Amino acid sequence: MFNIIRASLFKLIKDWTFRITMMVGIGLAALLIGINAGIGQLNGQTMFLSSVSPSQNFGLTVPINLVVFTVSEFTCGTIRNKVIAGHTKFKIYAGLFLTGLVFTMSLMIVYLGVIVGLSSAIGGFDANAIGGGTFIGCYIVYFLTSYIFVTALSVFFGALLRNIGGSISISVVSLVLLGMIPLIITLAIGKEFNAANVQMWINPLYMLGLYANSSSIINFLHNVGADTSAFYMQNAQMIIAGILTPLLWSTILFISGAFIFTRRDLK
């Protein structure tokens, strides 16, 4: 298992797609900072909330590149070599997932670091404007668990379809829908955004999506006269849902992905 992950990480570091995506991420971060500074709305806390959405901006490039990385193992036939080398198919699938996780987290953490670091340095970071340290801690946890889900989903479809076009389409559409549902629901339901409680136990990207779209939602709540300060308050139920729901879906995707992978032929 360790050997598979070591090999995959070596391939990842040498992979041009990964390097280019990393550079694109840094470039995009600089561009967004420039645009926001240009319109006089640059601050660290807003950039922190809005830049990690898996259904917008740089977040969307993660499943695309992860699918390309996963499918390339099948198209080059290198996954076949690993089976021939005596690794079990379960370990190979686990290796794909864990390498994917490194891929996802390194891209997002670098992007987040650049965008939050630079925007905070220029426009400042007001933690109290977004509910203080408790909310920031919760939001980082939602970010981590949600991107574990993004990785599990992308690897699942990449290994299932073994086709770049199809896997990207289905992964991106799923993530856009899941990420946008919190916004749609909140806008549809109106003041009582907590009425969407059921959603947070079903939708793995609900908690992250809710706050990643916070500027739209806050504006809406403000316009309908709701108490916007309550928006960032986190109760135990929300925190548990923000951790459990994405992890549960990730586990389901990982187990079913590994199950299908071990029972299918390799070309």
Add this chain to the structure above:
Amino acid sequence: MEKYVIETKGLTKKYGDKLAVNNVDMHVPQGSVYGFVGENGSGKTTIMRLLMGLAIPTKGQYALFGVDSKDRKIHEVRKHISAIVETPSLVPSLSAYDNLKYACLYYGISNYKEVIPEALKNVGLEDTGNKAAKHLSLGMRQRLGIAVLLLNKPTLMLLDEPMNGLDPSGVAELRDLIIHLNKQGISFIVSSHILSELEKIATHYGFISHGKILKEISASDLALECQKYTDLKHNEPGKLKEALVALGYKEIKEFPNSVRIYDDVKPLELLKALEKKGIEVSDVKTSEMNVEDYYLNLIGGEKNV
């Protein structure tokens, strides 16, 4: 008793309604170069994929070095086996050196700094180590694929059409490499359409058609079965056969317009002897069967190897 590195029993693979491998019993002796001969789509590659764990058998079983395919130890056994199935599996964007390093890492070879230059030298790619795999010629990629296979010091290698795309000198190099490695104790299964090349290296043969093994035979037994024969054309083959028996020939086979003699024949002397008996033959031809003729005889004459 002969030891087998591969043994299959009733191995069967179905794709939907299509039977790709049909109840195959196969035996690859230890230390052999097993020439796998069959027409396109006969099931050679599917059998190799089944043996390598890339495909799951529909029915039947196989054993590698005596370990059953359902035994958990099979993954340990596979660590001593290498294979190229269809095309060498390389990462196109990585250099030859990095492709070998990637393989070393998943094989768990820690001293790759010493192993890789040696592997590149073994296959004659020492000057192209920095070139991306996608920029290598087909022959070079094939050689790089073999370098990957040799990294884990295998005791069994499965090569599916390894001579494809190689120029004559490449074919000769590969042939020499297989002979050299076989002498070191590595067993091989080699499928190839270049049967003349296979004849130079195979110690055993497996002939396959439509997913079924038709015959397994050692190269020495095959040589006996492919022995020299002489065909004599005559419109009364019965009469000719009688004359030949009278002349002392023992291994004779009668055909509609000819007679075949498997005994050693000196054509001129035979013709004179027959003339004395008042028999004139219209044509004399001495031939020897090769592997291709033998296979064609087995499958009934379809030429598609």
